[in-house]
Amino acid sequence: MNPFRKRTGIFPSYFTGRVDELNELREIYESTKAGAAEHIIIYGPKGMGKTCLLIKFEEEFSNVNEVYPVRIPLVEGNFDDIYSLIVDKCADTLKVSVSHFWDNITKLGVNIPLAGGFTVSRKIPSTSPSVALEKILQTIYGELKGENPILILLFDDLQRIISNNGPTKVLSILQNALVELNLKNMNIMFVATGSHDIFSQIQDHVDSAVRLFEPYELQPLSYKELKDAIVIPAVREDVDFTDEVLGLIYEMSEGIPYYMQVIAYNCFNEAVNGKIGINEFKKSFRTSLNLLAQREFRGMYEKSSNEERKILGLMAESNQAVLSYKDIKDGLDLKSEPSFWLRTMLDKNLIIKKSRGKYHLRDKIFKEYLKTFKPYKENGTI
16 A cells, blocks of 8 residues: 555655644643643645644644643635634534534624625624624634633634735734633644745735734754655555665755655555655656646646746756746847846745845746746747
């Protein structure tokens, strides 16, 4: 049985690493338990393992007395949708009926139009978002058992409700509700994951709403962590990855868990007599690129403009990992400045700004996709 996962957001068969991250979350938990609630947003690019980290942390406290972790995977939509999501997930975790929660919330005089079909008397004026959230969480907290219960809210993919509502607005709503509840001695810990640019969206704002949430950037796995993540589950299935192959997987994935899992998954399928050497890696790697192309890379490329595609082609074909602004302008023989296109490519996470005037493709495997399939030549952009 293949022990590796070829999709994001699925817990791996063997969880490794993330020692520092889990310790950070434990420290925040201890502070919250002591009555000084803390809140954190863990951010990083897609596939870095944010969801798996939340699941691991949730599992750690799922059977601890007076601790109630609730993971809430967010969906695209307006901020109003979050009310129903919180109630539904908390009701499921606490084994309390959803209607019981809404009945109690109604008694507090909360009116949230269009929130999951929840309606109350029109005589009750619409409640402000921060007050509505505060009262909903207050109702949920009231159902917890114990002398000093702790509610841990684990919000996955915070950017999904931020994008259409404005980051500072959403964070201000969360801040107001959490501060009020913590002042009432309700120990509520807020942990969220967000996209790589979630804090760049709010970097120009330094108000208290931003300062309340500690930013924590999730880093790639080290070589040792990646090796354990591959070797230990593979050995259980009597399959051996050579050190050379492990080195190539680390080089191509750059320690990003999702890429590592996809490459290892396809390597495993090509094992010969329980061995995976360089030939098996080469045979399976194009399959990995194909899968990543279908899921992500092709869509990223097709959504880019002609000018952006020319820059992608130039960067893919270059022997240099990092290109300067001048390299890009001269390489494409541009008469106008490419600064506009570079900015939009940064926003789309097609490229990374290494330092002032220095750029490289977002990751090595994306470059490998471009070099292998050369979509820019098919479209006549080069």
